[in-house]
Amino acid sequence: MPTSRSGGQILVDALKTHGVEIAFGVPGESYLDVLDALHDSSIRFIINRQEGGAAFMAEAYGKLTGQPGICFVTRGPGATNASIGVHTAYQDSTPMILFIGQVGNDFIDREAFQEIDYRRMFGQMAKWVTQIDRAERIPEYIARAFQVATSGRPGPVVLALPEDMLISRAEVPDAKPYCAIQASANSAQIAQLRSILASAKNPLLLLGGPGWLGDACSDIARFAEQNHLPTACAFRFQDLLANSHPNYIGDVGIGINPKLAARVKNADVLIAIGPRLGEMTTSGYTLLNSPVPSQKLIHIHSHAEELGSVYQGELLINSGMPQIAKMLADMSPVDASAWQHTVQEAKAELAAFQQEPPIFQDGKAPLNLWQVVQDVMEVLPRDTILTNGAGNYASWAHRFYCYGGRRSQLAPTNGAMGYGVPAGIAAKISQPQRTVLTFSGDGDYMMNGQELATAVQYKAGVIIIVFNNQMYGTIRMHQERDYPGRVSGTQLHNPDFAALARAYGAHGEVVEKTADFLPALQRAQAFTQSQQLPAIIELRYDGNLITPNATLETIRKNAEAAQKKA
């Protein structure tokens, strides 16, 4: 007979059964019994400063490792703070489990203190939301949570834990470790894919989505090489093929290279492996027509219901990424002589797109943000993990940075601001041997900058570059396009980010001139390596430099001219 354990103890033992080594969270009196069980456990519990930061860290951990990121928060206010991470995990298809301390069953449904019905609250943004009401069923619920979070299209699971259930005792055996389930293609589908590809004149391969575990990325690289396929990556899944790979031709996301956009539109066969073909990856559903695209679409996705949901394909295959990648790597290559030359042409277009943009070529801008990215690539190792949140500053990374390969990018496809800092810290805590660099906007940084204290506490030596243009730049850009000259709600007056960093015990410097960046980065790198503490480099620059393509002034003038014409 198993020994009697409290609910909290059974839960923590269940997490260990499923291989959990690290969890993130903010404590609450609603789950004291779990905290007590964690006291003697091998699981490292990283304490955050805000549940938004904790949930982002768990999400980033899930993205980086493919194992569910674990997050613990308290009821009501804790859960509402954490919701941004759940939404991110949902849209980004990241395995994650959020545990929420819940009002005891003795008070439930009275709108007791901090009570929320989590099934209703998270219904639309989690794969599964439930409440565990009996301690003896914890092993079953936790096993299912891991199954659901990792199988098919991965995503977040939310489990509410009533306080009285956690302190009740039960004699129950542990479950076995979970085993993620993925579909696989059959040989007839591979034969059909091969025959569609063999009849193509101008095919394009697009990689994206989650679940690229094991050898999936190297297998798909082999498929691309053998069939001479120009290969692009979907929005914020830019690291599925090392950007230095001869077949890599760019990312299909915000600010896409117009030449690449044309290639996607004009492809006769588009093989999309893994991405959702969402709004950001299709340039607002314009690169492919819905429901019947002009390209012969071969769409391969881990979730059966995703297939055909917006785009009817020529061939739709439900498969996990390692499964399809292996089958395609083993497929006998087709004759690629019709399109072989396009790989080099598209690669040359990417190289041209990554040249120093004209806005810096007159040398007048004191801080050249293109050069900043070149310096980053010169100084930091190729397997650096680069994280970011949302804002126009991210375009400097997405367009000019050469991502090393899976997983060297952690960025939210749902465009959540405040993601980069906690994601960077979580990455550094989980993989301390790797260099971690975070790009953050001034608006973006302030949404989760409190987690710098977490980085200092756990000695996470992440390098954070804050792009300070004193504004919510993205919104200002849209404002100048649609309401030229009428700046409203987008200006920011910021703290001195470098001084703020020093107040936390981190390294902090301000850079305002191009030549000062490289030595500042080297100092930040030396500091993070020797002290295992974070460093911030604040880039202070003229907000007029809003995108690599156009200044705010040009956008405003063009919009005013268009309004006059109308």
Ligand SMILES: Cc1ncc(C[n+]2csc(CCOP(=O)(O)OP(=O)(O)O)c2C)c(N)n1
């Ligand atoms: C959590 C969240 N709130 C608001 C937005 C809307 N939004 C998108 S970008 C942006 C401005 C980003 O400003 P900043 O981080 O300073 O970057 P910049 O665009 O100035 O480079 C805002 C407010 C968002 N995407 N996420």
Ligand SMILES: [Mg+2]
């Ligand atoms: Mg800004």
